Structure formats: C-alpha cells, structure tokens
Amino acid sequence: MEFVLLALIVIPLAVCPLFMLIPSQYPQLSRYLAALAGGTLFALSVLLFAAYEFDGGSGLRYELQWVWLENIGFLGENGITFYLGLDGIGAPLVLLNGVVIFAAVFVSWNIANRTKDFFVLLFLLVAGVYGVFISQDLFFFFFWYEVAVLPMFLLIAVWGASSEFKTFARTKEYGAMKLTMMLVGGSVLVWVAIFALFVEAGAGTYDMTVLREAALDEDFQKVVFPLFMVGFGVLAGMWPLHTWSPDGHVAAPTGVSMLHAGVLMKLGAFGILRVGMTLLPEGAEFWAPVLMAIGVTGAVYGSISALAQTDLKYMVGYSSVSHMGFVLMGLASMNEIGVNGAVLQMFAHGAMTALMFTSVGALYDQAHIRDMTQFGGIAKPMPRHTAFFTIAGLSSLGLPGLAGFVAEFHIFVGVFEAGYWWAGVLGILSAAITATYILRMLSRAYFGPLNEKWAGLKEMRLGEQFAAVLLIAMILLMGLWPAPFINRISETVEMIPGIAG
Amino acid sequence: MDQAWLIPAIPAAAFVILLIFGPYLPRKGDWLAIAAIGASFILVFPLLADLLDQADGATYVAGERAWEWLSFDLSGVGETFEIEIGFYVDPITIVMLAVVTLVALMVQVYSIAYMKGDSRYGWYFTAMSLFAASMLTLVLANNLLLLYAGWEAVGFCSFLLIGFWWEKRSAAEAAKKAFITTRIGDVGLLIGIIMLWLEGPNTFNIQEIIAFAQEGGYDSTYLTAAVLFMFMGALGKSGQFPLHVWLPDAMEGPTPVSALIHAATMVVAGVYLVARMLPLFEVADPIALDVVLVVGLTTVMISATMGLAATDIKRVIAYSTLNSLGLMFVALGSSAVTAAMLYLFVHGFFKALLFLGAGSVIHATEEQDMNRLGGLAKKMPVTAAMFAIGTLAMIGIIPLSGFWAKDEVLVFANEEQPLIVYLVLLSSLVITGLYMTRLFVRTFLFAPRDQGVYDHAHESGLLITVPLLILGLLATVAGFVVFDEVGEALGFPGGIAQFVFLREAHEFEFHLDTAITSTVLAGGGAVAGWILWQNKAELAASVRDRFAPIATLLANRYYIDEVYQFAIDHIVLGAGTVVAWFDRVVVNDGGVGGSAKIGYLAGFEAKFLQSGRLPNYALAIVSGILLLSIVMLVALV
C-alpha cells in the first residue's frame, strides 16, 4: 500500500509532461487524459481511506521514507527525508482531495483556450495538496505547501474572469496577484517558524515524528506558535487576512475555485493542526483563546458580510471564510470533540463549497452574470441545478442528515466543553445567519416567478451533474453515517499532545 | 415493541423510492406514499397493545431501543462521546403517533383529489413522505440529538411544502420566512441541548437527563437557562408569540399541507417537546413555567383578536391554530400534561377537519377571500355540515370534543394559576366564538356575495368528503375519551387519564361550574357572532367603523410583521452592508492594499536615487565607506 501513497503524488506530477506531449489541436484528448488521471486519483484516495485502520502507535500507516539529504552541513542523521505516511487526519482529507479533483476535472470540461496548460497546472496543484496531507517531513511539508500555491496565479490570471461592480471592479489579474502574494506572504511566517523550530529542536532533522518528541521549552513555543498560526491562518482564511478568498474565488474559473476553496483552504487549517498544535502543544494551549476569538470573528463576520453580497461567487467566498472560522474555532477548543469537529468540518466544508462552486459555475457559464438580484425563478429551466445548489446550501446551514450539521455540532459541543460559551453562542448564531443568506439567495434567485430573460437556460451539463452527484454522495455519506470518518480521525487526534480529553 | 423503528422507516423508504423512481411510477407513486403512511398508522396499534399488556395497573413501562450511531473515547476523561439512534415509546409518544399518522393518512388521501393535475404531483407526495418520516422520527426519538435532527428535517419539509408552488413570489417568500424564523428558534434549541449535555451525564438520552436533573444534578439557574433556550426552539416551531409571524404566511402552501403541517403535526412538535421535557421545567425554578404560561396567554389573546380581522378563510383557521397552541402552552405552563396532550389529541382532528373543509371550499370555488364567498351551504351541504362540526368543536360547545379538552385546560388554569389567567381564557372563549361563527357564517350562510363564485361551486368528490366525514366523526367522538369508563371500554385500565399523566394518576373531574361558564360564554360569543355577521353583516360593518383604529391595527397583525421586516432590512442587512463595505474598503484596500502600497511607494522613492549622474554614484560609495569605517571604529575600537 506504500506505493499507493507514493502514487498519489507521482501520478499528478507524471501526468504533467504527458499533457505537454499532446498537441494543442486535440483538447479533447487532454480532457480524457485528465479524466483518467482524476479517476485513478479518486479511486486510490477511496482505496486508501477505506484501507486505513488505526493500529496503535502514532496512527501512521503505509510509511515510506527515502533519505533526501543527510549528514551535510547542519543536517544530522535523517536530515531531510522524503517521508510519506497516512494518519487518521490525513485519510479523510486525501479522500476529499480525490473527490474534488475528480469533480473539478469534469466541471472544467469545456475550458476552451489552452486546455492542456490548464490541466497541467491543475494537477500540479493537486500534487501539492496531496503532498501536504501525507508528508511527515517538515521540509517536504513546506515544499508541497508552496507547490500547491505555485500554479494558482496562472490558473486564475489566464482562465479567470474579471468582474465589474457598481462601486468597485476586480480584474482577474488583481485577484490572482493578491491571492498568490497573500498566500506566499503567509508562508514567509511559516518559513521563519520552521527555521526557529529546527534550530531549537537541535535534532538536525526535519522528521516530524522526531520533532514531536523534542521537548521544546515553554516560552519558545509561545513565541513560535503564533508564527505558525498566522502563517497557516492566511491560507485558512483567518479573519483579518481572509480578503484574498472572496476576491480570488470571484476571479477564478469554477474548477480552480472548487479545488481552491474546497481543498486548499484546508491546507492552512491542516497546517495549524499538524505542525502548530502537534509540535508546539504548550504554545497552542497559550494561544487557544486568541485563535478562538479570531475564529468566532471570522465565522460571524463572514456570514454577516455574505448577507450583503449580491454576487453569487462573493457570497460563496464569504461563506467559505465563515465556515473556515468554524474550523479555527474547533481547533482552538483544544479538546478532542472540538478538534474532531474541525477535521470533520474541513471535509464537510470541502465537499459543500465544491458543490456550491460547481452550481454557480454552471449558472455563470450559461448566464454570464452572477448577480443574484437579476435572476428569478431559475428552478423552472434548471431543476436539477437548483436541487444540487439547495443541497449544498442546506448542508452549509447545518441541516441534520447532511455533512454540515455533524461537523458543526461537534465544533459547538467542543467549544462549549472548552468553556468558551460566548464563542459557542456566537457560532450557532452565525449558523443561523448562514441560513438567512442561503435561503434569501435561494428564494430570490431560484424560486419565485421566472424572469423571462432566463427562460433560455438549459440544465447543467452531464459532466457537471456527475461531479455534483459525486459531491452530494460525500455530503450524504458523512451526514448520515459519519462513523467511518470519526473513527479514523479520533484515534489520531487522541495522539496529539496537549489535546485535553 | 422493538419494531417501533419501522414506523418512521417505512415513509422514509417510500421517500427514497419516490425521489429516485417517482416520475416513472404509475400515478407518480401517490399510492406508495399513502400505503406507507397507512402502514405506519397500522403499526401504532401493536405498540399500544404491547404497552398496555406490559402495564401493571396504571403504571406503564416505556420501551426503549438504541443503536450506536457514532462514538469515540475521550482520552483525558475516560468516558466516551456517544451519539446514538434509538426510539423511546411511552404514552405521550403513542398519543402523538396516533394523531400524526391518522391525520397524515387523511390528508394524503384528501390530496389525491385536491392536487390532481398539478405539474409536480409526484414531488408533492415525495415531500409528504419525507415529512411524515421526519415527524415520526422526532416523536419517537429517545435522545435530544435525534429529536433535533427530526426537528430540523420537519422544518425543511415545511419549507419545501409551503414553497410548493414556488412560481408564486409570495409562496417563495413565505417558505423562506418560515424556515428562517424556525431556524432562529432552533438556535435556542441547539444551545439548550448542548447546555444540558455539558453539565449533565455526558449523554443526550432524554430519560437519563431528566433523571439526572431530578436528582438535582444541574444547578437551578443553569437549568432554567437551558430550559428557556429549549423553549425558544418550541416558540419558533409552534409559532408562539415572538416567532409566530411565519404561520399566517405559511398558508401560501396547498391546503392539505396547511391541514397536516400547520394544524395537526409540525406546529404541535413544540408542545410535544415541552411536554416531554416538562419534568426539567418543573425542577428548574418556577420562572420557566411562568414564561411558558405568559407566552401561551399572549399568543392566545393576539391570535384570537387577529382572527377577527382576517378575511382569508385559511388565515382565520391559522389564527385559530395559534389560539389552540396558546391554550396548550397555558396548560403546560400549569404543568398539566394530561390536559395539554388531550387538547393536542382532539385539536388535531377538528383543526384538520376545518382546514380540509376550507380546502374543499377553495377546491370548489378557487376563492379564499371571505368577502367573495357566502351561501355555499346549499351547494356544498356535506362540507358545510362538517365545517359546522369543526367550528363548534373549536368554540367548545358541549357534546363535541373541543369542549371537553378546553374544559380540562380551564379547570387546571382555574386551580393552579391566579385568577387573571382564568379571566383571560374566558375572554378568549368569547372572541373565539365570535370569529369562528363569523368564518362559518360569512362562508356558508346567507346570500352569496359573488355570483360567479357561487355558480362555480359544487360539492367535492368522494375522495375529499370521505376524509371530512371521518374527521368529523372523530371530532365529535374523541371528546368522550375523558371519561374513564370510555377509557376502560377501549382497553385502557383506568381510563385515558391514567394513561397520559405526569406526576400521579389524575382523575378527570367534571367541574360543573367551569363547564357551565365556558359553555355560556362560548355560546354567547357564537350567537353574538351570528347576529353581527348575518345576511349583509351591516351591524359588523358599523361596529368596525366605530372601532376603526383597532380594526386596522388588527388587520395589520399589530404591525409585528412590519417591525420584524424593518429590523431585518435595517439592522441585519444594514449590518451586513456595513461589514461588507468595511471588509472591502478597510480590511482589504486599507490593510492589504495599503501595505502593498507602502512597499510600492518605498520602491518609487528609492528609484529616483538612481539619478544617472556619476558623481551621485561616487557620493553613494564614499558615504558608504565613511559610514562603515566611522561606525566600525567607534563601535569596535
């Protein structure tokens, strides 16, 4: 099974040169290749998720360690190793990534200009994301973290869409530049923190399992943890540094914003959990209230500002910020239920947002505008599309039976358990606000009398419908039967030092 | 006992089948939905039978079965965090199951005729099955989380069904309003559940929580807060005072939907929740029960008065529902579970009857406004007769079921509560008499106001009238359950009172004095109503003119809607716009853009250092050298 894990990274990277070979006169060929690659990745992810079971120790399974650089300069034994391993937290996120890439390939089926370059960059992004979820070496964790950010600029700048608003305009170049610069800016903090951690641990290696044991003294952790928190927080849509997310998603093409909001934002939260909280438990303990405050602000702030948006993609962008605020709250509760909830929310929100972007993208492809006030009664020409978007909306407002509720419930219980009752109440309130803006959008754009202008709209393409069904399957699976997810996540979360009972 | 999970499972299975294969089934699968709800109805009786034969004397043993849905162990504290799915059957559940399944069956049969020819006929029955499944899960749930899941699912179904004809802007808005208002209520419920779990015995199981509370596990202020939060959820769902705005608008949905959801089942879920959790209310300090009482009273008074002004017949019935719910909450406020459950049991039938009657009128005349109806009795005798029974039951005239249940509530109100409560209830009796007769008279008797509508009217087919007849029969007979002899006759040892009680077996005493006063007042109201609104209703018009300001106030539902709308538009949406603006301009352009600009400007200034003239460059080198050497010498030497 180790090589299946390796395949997760090798396939996307190997497929890139293959795309290059395809002459650009045959876009269909590159689409089939992309679908094939997406399919295999999805199958492998499902296989890995299903096959993973906890067997004691730190929960790491299918380990694969190749020495990359050792005993040179400041690197001691096992200095930098290409160390892959799947643990309980990684398994569901690997599955999420598999699902979203498979769906994204179908959604971006009719990208016309420079199809093959699009897919090259898309699969580069996927390779980066897989790398982060399964690499156990801090150097390669950061390596893949940056690889995931690398193609974002071109994906948005070349295939994106600028948009005019009454009071301001957001060109796609602006969106792409801001997104890339803020993410890389965030990663600077992470970079410095890694240096400090390496020096302090003195073990001469980046192997996280070794760094975990290194007893770092208390106030060092308190100083370095906020670097990780803010550094990764930028990508996780942490409150003050979240502005790239709405603008980036508005400018990005559907497939990209699916992958981005669906999976890439989870990298940030995953980073905080995997690197911040596991390696610096006391630091996490000390900064938990601040993270909780930021998470709650993000949640309420995101949902309130989503209320006032008229552009569909902006609304979904702000809702992602709000849901990521929930994830941060879950992490900050520092107890097992909350952290489980956070990881569940990462998966749930990934599937939900991907589904929302699929639907908005489908609508945008046909109607070429995203202003919900100009739509009316689209349920008539596009019933399935409405059904899919409603399911995504309902899941995001936390209807039981869908993924959103299971995750949010755990987070709220965890937050209350950790004693932040004010944060819990505000969180539940922001879930209610989410209900408001989702339903307001549904009733205004989808229900009500059909606006004649949109009578010509046709149903979603078959590819998009397949993607939507795939995502709904994930939402329903987690909503109705979360046991497989919880069992995997909770064992590993237990292993994290500093997570109270 | 352990097949109880079948009851919600069958409609759920029907829902799934209809959802996927619905359009391809013959007659769009309506028979499947009805068969499913029929099966659930039938399954209630074996449950009842089990419960009865296990019962020794008057005490009933509740059956419970649970399966583990999700669990992981908490390392630090040692226990495990468990969520389970299970059902808990006790007398209250049986009463609820009976009402829900029966009324649902009646409504679905009725809908075959009513919804015939609708473009989304199949989808209607799919949503109905989902509703039935979730309502039954809610009723049967043994733990608060499953109850909450059913609670939300029911809310979602009401959103679907109110917005069934979503082409109409008003229907879409009403559906949205209903779902959001109930969601706001559910915020409280969720907080309550978590609070109970937090300090309680680390489980969501209702009975364990109640047992824990009764041993004094929670400290009283904490428990009161949790319980009031939960009551907030009941407020939203049952349309009580602050969150009642959505119920009148919910009439946008098809009438059978209103009959099922907004009369017999969903709105009653709040009452069921409070009834189920009453022991908690009692352990908490009395303020909790007083709040329930006051809310019930205010809803009773508001709905009754608004009923007077409404002209749409469905809205009038909706107000009557609010009125009855208020009464139930008053009963619960004086911790009379028996009275509340009895009233709920009875109310389900005659309110469904009223709605279906109105439905048959609408089906026949395509008209809902009272001013355009009138004199239909001749054209629709059966509907008129059944509607009359419903109206009289609602007012609470002696032989019909409404009287007995309302009487119980009055008895308790009189004994437990201060006099003011009793007086308010009595005055509400009068007003109920007034607006119910107004409704009946304006619709069925005297000269038809719109000839076109009148000619168009015809008696509805059997599929509509038969459920009306059944419900009519039940509305009359159900009241006699009060007498223990009738209870024993039906096989309940010690009568129904024994069956549904909280603290100790409770005898239905027939208080002659309250019975007489209530009948006199109710009858007087009815007669006054008859006089006011007979033939051209000139007298009513003159009364309205004299009290013009009050009339307009009532017509506009005390402007509560406008206040809420204002609040939403200005405070919530306003906050949204401000936050969105703040986010875009201050955080984004100011913060992020600003720092980028600083870098840009720094580079801009530094660019001009490069003047292109050689002496400047030489000067830079010399200054570099001087600075370096001076600092080095000063620092190091």
Next chain:
Amino acid sequence: MSTSLEWGLLAPEILLAGWAAFIILIDLFWGGLGKERLGWLAAIGAAAAGGLSLIWVGDTKQFGDLADINDYTTLFRVLFSGIGATICILSARYVRDRLLHPGEYYALILLAIIGANGMAAAHELLTAYISLELLSFSLYTLTSYAKFDLRSNEAGLKYMLLGAFSSAIFLYGIGLIYGTTGSTQFAVIGEVLSGDTSDIEWGMYLGLALMIGGLGFKVAAVPFHMYTPDAYEGAPIPITALISALAKAAGFAFFLKLFAVAFLPLIDDWRYFIAGLSVATMALGNLVAIQQRNMKRLLAYSSIGQVGYLLLGIAALSQDTASALVLHMIGYVVTNLAAFTCVILYYNWTGREEIEEYKGLAQRAPYLALCLTIALFSLAGMPLFAGFTTKFILFQAAADEDMLWLAGVAAFFSFVSLYYYLIVIREMYVGETEEKTRFPTPWLEYTALTVLIAGVFLIGLYPKPVLELVEDGTATIFVSEELDPGEDLIGVP
C-alpha cells in the same frame, strides 16, 4: 621556501590565454570562419579549460604561496568556464548581427575567465587584486563594446570610473591591512589577527572597512551598487549576463575565501556590518525592482536582491553557511543564465527589452515562455526549482548561526521579489499580441537553455550531488593550513 613555481598547475589559465590569442589571430587572418562559428570556437576553448582543471580534483597544491589549487579552486574554475562557454554560445548570434570585431570580444571573455579563476585561487591579496583588476578591465571594455551605441558607452564609462575609484579604495584597505599584519598571505593575516590586536586596532578596522567597501562594489552590495542597473541596461545583453554571473560569482568566491581565512577571527566584529549591508541590499534591490519596466534593469535589481541573500551567508559565516552560500550561488548563476538566455533569444528575435513588450510570448514561443517562467519562479524561491532548495538551506544555515532575524528578513524579501517576477509572467501568459506568428526555434540556444533548466530542476529536486561537491570545496578553505609564519613571497632567508 616554496620558490618552486609549478607552472603546470596553471594549465587551464595558460590554455585560456593561448586560446584568446588564437581567436584574435583567427579573426584577423581567416575571415571565412564567420562570426558565429568564432563564438562556438571560443566556447570550446572555455569548456576545454574547465575540463582541464578537473585534473586536480581531490588534491591540494600550492602555486608558490600565490595561489592554491584545491577543490575550492577546481569547483570555481569549472563554474567560471561553464559560464564563459555558455555566454560565448549565447552571444554567437548576437555578435554576428550587432557587433564588430568578434575576435577581441571572445578573447576578452576568455581573459575575464582567467581573472575570475585567479580570484578564486588566490592565496594572498596581491594575486587576488591583480586577477580582480584583470576581470574588471575586461568587463569594462566588454560593457562599452558596442562602439556606436550611446548607452553602452555611457555604461562603460560609469562602470570604469567607479570601478577604478572603488579599487583604489580597496587597495588602500589592503595597504592598511598589510601595514598592520605584516603580510598579504590570508593564512598569515588570519594568524596575526587571532593574536592580540590591541595596538593595531585603528589600522586594522579602517583597513577592514575599506576592503568591505571595495569588495561591496565588486559584488554590488547596496551603497556601492549604483553602477549596476546602468551597466546592466547599457551593456550588450550577453555581457550583462556575463557580468551578472561571472562578476558576482568571482566576487563572492574571493569575498568568501578572504573572510573565511583571513578575517575569520574578527567575525564577531564585522558580522553585523555585513548583516547590515545584506539587509540594505535585499531591501533596496527588491523594492526598486518592483518599479522597473525594462527587463534588463529588472534582472539587475533582482541580482542585487540575490546578492543580499549571499551576503547573509557571509554574515553568518561558518562551514555549513559557506557551503550553503556556494550552493545558492551556483543555483543563482544557473537560473540567471537561463533567464538571460531567454531574454537574449527574445532580443535577437524582436530587439525589444521592455517588459510590456513580452506580451503574449506564451503564444508565440511557448517553450521559451515556459523556461523563462521556470527561471523566474526559481529566482523567487518557488519549490520544484533550484531557488527554493538553495534558499531553504542557506536561510536554515544562517538561522543555525543564530542569525534567525536575518533569515526572517531574507524570507520576507524573497516573498516581495515574487511580485515583480509574477508581473513578467503575467505579461507573457495573460497579455495578447497582434501578430501571432511563431518564432523560429534556434536549436543550439534551445539545447543550452534545456541544459540550464535541467540544472535548475536538478538542484531543486535532488541537490545531494551538487551539495557534496560544494561541501568538499568549502572544507578546504576552512581547515587551517599548515602555517609557516614569516614565509613570504620572495623572502630572503
């Protein structure tokens, strides 16, 4: 008494000198060869010199106290001849179209390589100074080589005068150091400075300051960098590439050796000055680069930025930092050459060097655009490419020498640098041009480009072999050689 001057050790330099003369003669007498093939010939010469210097891999010899031929020298000899060969290949087409007297052009390049080799091999200050001047003079001439182009002329003038001025300052510094320590041998200076330096502090520190200033000019550290943008913009493009690669690399080879051997004892004194220089260099280099519209000036400021990172390596000098610095320098040189190859090719086709004029390159020459993007991303320090790994190792090494704050500043400015690289990439991929004609593919240059890009990927993805080579090289300069104090150039016994 090592008066035995083993001339064999200087075989590569002798070969280069001979080859330069040979080329001038060929250009003079045999016109038929054609300017382009002359370039290839010169490239062959440079490559041969590089190959020749591999003979001494592994052993440590001395050329009579003047230069020591060890792994460090071999490493840099190979690097410099590699740079020279690439530049000759790249300038073949450019020289054919735009310059006269190709013979002298290539000869000067070869002489520049000799100068660079001398700087890396120097064992004492005089040899270093002479090879420094040799390198500088050939670069001054090459910069102003386009006789009739005003900009090349002006660039040459500025570079020349300021070069002379700063080498005078550098010399004064050497004088003071010689005065205070009595010898110009690095090892001896190191010896004396590690003793008590209480009475000679004035001369020593002033000398050190002046030398840092002089050297700062050579590697274009901030206060002394003013000439760089103008020299880069004015000079013919291949020469700009040469300056950015050769001058910087040779400068740092000498800088590292000088400070690692001679001034190591005073590290605690000069460390924070170099750190200050490094921060200033990074700051100004990256911030002003954002403003640039001309591609060559942009690459000039970007190279200043890179110098900032290299200075960081020297500020936190130790065995590990030295090897990290050299690795980063190799990565920088390879990437920079790749970038300049693309710029030269585009210039050959279109004669344009403004960034706006790179619009729509992705359509017209997809492979070129891809390579330029890879090079720019590598310069910005993005993963998969050399920049990321070398920067990571360099900054981590600096952090190891408790210079974490400096590593942090460096990381921040490498993030700032991403901005102006993205601007170029945006023009190439997002911009649209009217004429959609595809450019002809110059096979030879494309092979050179592919080799360079392969180098970038190699260092990025698997730096182990390169790092081990570098490790052996730097090891030699840190081991304290056997000292024979009093031994001098031509000492009287």
Next chain:
Amino acid sequence: MIPIDNFLVLSAILFSLGMYGVLARRNAVLILMSVELMLQAVAINFVAFAVYLYPETFTGVIFAIFVIVIAAAEVGLALAIILRLFRNRQITNVDEADLLKW
C-alpha cells in the same frame, strides 16, 4: 629618520584629495586623474610600510610596483572609453551622460 607617521599622513592627505577630486570634478578626464592620485597615495603607503616596518621582505615594494603598473593600464583603458564617449556625443561632462537612469 623621518617617523613613519609623516608618510602615513601624507598618503592619507593625498588619498582624501583624490577622493574629493572624484566627487567634485565634472570632467571625466579630471575624475580619472583624481583616481590616479589616490592610487599614488596607496603606492606611498605601501612603500612606507615596506621600508619602516617590514624591511626584511619585499612584499610592500612589489605591491607598490604593481599598483603603478595597474594604474597605468587603467588610464589607457579609461581614456579609450572617454574618447569613445566624446566622439559619439561630443561631451566630456559626466553630468550630461545620464541616458541611463531610474
């Protein structure tokens, strides 16, 4: 014997004069001359050290010779470039040669 300080002071003065010349002068040739002045100052310095402090070795003196040689080469090169500039643009004033800026 004249104490070494005099020589060092002399060379320092000459050095500063040269530096001032480079900064103040606008004509390219005069700047070149100032640089040459600085180089001679350095040569004096070397000779002074060699004679006074380290008479037994010739390093200092050899350095001085090389400095003079290189100064000569430098002048040749510089004048060639300045001549080129003059021929192209008929200017010797360094301030006017500012085509390359910002």
